[in-house]
Amino acid sequence: MAADLTDEAVLNKLWRIRRTVFEMGHDRGFLVTKDELDQTLQEFKDLFGDAPSAQRPMRSDLNMLLTHDDDDTNRMLVFFFDEPKIGVATVNSFTNRMRDENIRHAIIVSQAGLTTAAKRALLALKNSDNFDVEQFLEIELMVNITQHELVPEHVLQTEAEKQALFAKYNLKPELMMILLTTDPVARYYGFKPGQVVKIIRLSETAGRSASYRVVRKPQ
Structure with missing residues (x-):
């Protein structure tokens, strides 16, 4: 049966979200195929059906x-x-799978976030089991923000590059400009506290310029 307009809109949204997730994985260094990155809406429909x-x-x-x-x-x-909205039972379900498969890192994509009880349960599990669980709302993944023309390039520095930077300019992390972990670009790349990010900006007048920021959690 053909999808109605509502179903078509849902399919289009989920296709765009899934594409952004693949791009995010690729940009973090995970293995993603070209076919997955380039998948068209019609190919998505062929794979998952005409309508949810x-x-x-x-x-x-x-x-x-x-x-x-x-x-x-x-x-x-x-x-x-x-x-x-994700509840405690769902949190327990996916964290049990993480334990069973010995996977410490996950991204959860939800329509409307977590219930208060689920947030508490997830925080407790992160602290006790050292899970790295990131949460995104579907609306946040409708577009890839790093592809916007006004968003400068963000390049994570290796530990060696970070130490060389500190030595060259006699820098101390506590005196550097800050990139918060809650920043949309930091969340996209999954930057962690203590890491250093090189931000490259282009302009018609100044050309190419670079600055560095240290990643911090909000106070």
């Missing part, structure tokens, strides 16, 4: 496991959820 339904829940079909290009033990699960 109660018999075939579309969002959970989008779950994926990505492996890092440099380390095949570095794996990241990406979860999509059919329920609008």
